[in-house]
Amino acid sequence: MVVKYLEEDSVDVSFHGTAYSLSITTYSEDGGELMLGVDLESLSLGTTWHGEFPASYVEGVTGKTGSFKRFDIFVKMFQGALWRQSDTVFLDLLTYGDLVRWHCCGLLCALQDRSHSRPTLLLFLIYHAPLLLFSGIAPRKEVRGGQCSSY
Numbered sequence: 841m842v843v844k845y846l847e848e849d850s851v852d853v854s855f856h857g858t859a860y861s862l863s864i865t866t867y868s869e870d871g872g873e874l875m876l877g878v879d880l881e882s883l884s885l886g887t888t889w890h891g892e893f894p895a896s897y898v899e900g901v902t903g904k905t906g907s908f909k910r911f912d913i914f915v916k917m918f919q920g921a922l923w924r925q926s927d928t929v930f931l932d933l934l935t936y937g938d939l940v941r942w943h944c945c946g947l948l949c950a951l952q953d954r955s956h957s958r959p960t961l962l963l964f965l966i967y968h969a970p971l972l973l974f975s976g977i978a979p980r981k982e983v984r985g986g987q988c989s990s991y
Contacts, residue, residue, distance in 0.1 A: 844868050847915070851922050852883065855933035859883040862922065866915055874911055878963060889961050918965055929967045936960055
């Protein structure tokens, strides 16, 4: 098997007051589908987590969120979040317990099929499209078909 590494990034980050080393790698095995590898290590405990995600999986997940991203775009956004190059893209790390506490039912159902005996963490790439809101009274406008109309 020939593995061709395309890009690799690693940075020390903090999630909820805990320091981690986070690495991402994009690669292809035997010229096949592009893959995203994610490695996370707790700097205080030495505990490690690892995940490998085919490009088709990444694109499928982004499509299910309603904001489809091609694999290469997703990786660039991930790298931007790693290096804090944007105020609108960031990473967050949650546990299964966090999802239970926040009643994220849809995600919980999906994860129950993949439960493991070892602790599992969920790394979220969160991106926002900022909407600017201004104070003052203005008529509400509705956009349809490229045309604005007041209502």
